[in-house]
Amino acid sequence: MDKTVSSSERFDSIPEAALAWHRAGKGAALATVTETWGSAPRRVGAQLAISGDAEIEGSVSGGCVEGAVIVEALEAMEERAARELEFGVSDDDAFAVGLACGGTIRVLVEPVGSAMPEEMLAELVEARAARQPVAYVANLDSGARRLDREGHAERFRMDRSGFEPEGRIFVAIHNPPLRLIVVGAVHIAQALVPMARIAGYDPVLVDPREAFGSEARFPGERILNHWPDEAVAEIGLDQRTALVLLTHDPKLDDPALHLALRSECFYIGALGSTRTHARRVERLTETGFTEAEIGRIHGPIGLDLGAAGPAEIAVSVLAEMTQVLRRGAA
Incomplete structure (x- = not known):
């Protein structure tokens, strides 16, 4: 007897949600934590998917800045261009956007179909479904994007996304669950x-x-x-x-x-x-x-x-x- 429960019911389906929203004609963007300082609530590589209807999947903080990221993502979808955002400590205003934990994060927002090609996202989703490790590499200066299935051995082993030592090249690691x-x-x-x-x-x-x-x-x-x-x-x-x-x-x-x-x-x-x-x-x-x-x-x-x-x-x-x-x- 083999009783199975869909993995999508148990694990993050953030890239999968973004692809589904994009293909449904709603529009979609992926927001990824690219850098952190201090007591950041999520690690580098954490993601939030946003639809054109402001639906969300995942998170980039403990809920402190998601509202602001959604607004920026909706604007980025209209402009069809990536955005880099930075959030630090919130001020004394209870309604100010920021991190209450004392940290700072930088977030990359990429609209699907423009900054992030649909075909590349689909290939990423296929690799995740097949339990194949893959790295999403974004050159933030040139705008180039690619998927690497080889290389980045230490990053895959440590499950660690981050910037390469030279240039503004961000590597997002997608290991199998x-x-x-x-x-x-x-x-x-x-x-x-x-x-x-x-x-x-x-x-x-x-x-x-x-x-x-x-x-x-x-x-x-x-x-x-x-x-x-x-x-x-x-x-x-x-x-x-x-x-x-x-x-x-x-x-x-x-x-x-x-x-x-x-x-x-x-x-x-x-x-x-x-x-x-x-x-x-x-x-x-x-x-x-x-x-x-x-x-x-x-x-x-x-x-x-x-x-x-x-x-x-x-x-x-x-x-x-x-x-x-x-x-x-x-």
Whole structure:
């Protein structure tokens, strides 16, 4: 059984919304945070899509300047030209536009069909749908735009948009959405899956035991009632995927581990005590895996928070996944 929920219902669909509005004849623009200073509420690369009817998707701040950006975007659509905006700290006037957090941001507004070619936006949307990393490169001096599927390795790895060292060339990184494969529809999974979705992951639950991996226990989630190795092979393991094994049953965990240890997934975590993990290491060593490959497994799983109960263990797992994603493995 494979129950799926549309990714558009869960993750940002900002470029997709802009393309849809443009093709519907409403007009559209994309606003992108290009620089920040101080306590900026959104990171560089954050986007807001605006339609010609003033509909919006996404954000470039905590709500402080969106109104002003919408007005500028509507004017930019009429002029069919890009605009660069800057917002600093708001003054004592409660109605002044600015950031209350004390930071400063710069925002690039690009009307679709002029500053941002429709064909280029469509190609970007296609790449996102296919989970292909792509960089949108804008030369703010010449007005040239392009998509890069190669190069920018460090930016892709760090998921970091920004200006190149030379010239006013802005690179917006569009990585595939983070994905989490959870093997084992146990109590920890019931807490971890919704937490991970809130944190920006696209979770997939794998358990051949239909009594465990059921719609009743995980309403609205994508569930694969396949053997884990078959499910993992079907889903795929890339640099934006985390694998969490919660069954501590070798016949379920080990086949998935065999695939994960020779994949590019950024995180592998396996539930079990220190003794359970030691036996796991022995089995993998006997199978032919190297010490370096086995060392990729985080086991016992999760940061040592002194967690008690399924929900707290889920917090510790998500915290460790975040640490590895942002700082790399220890």
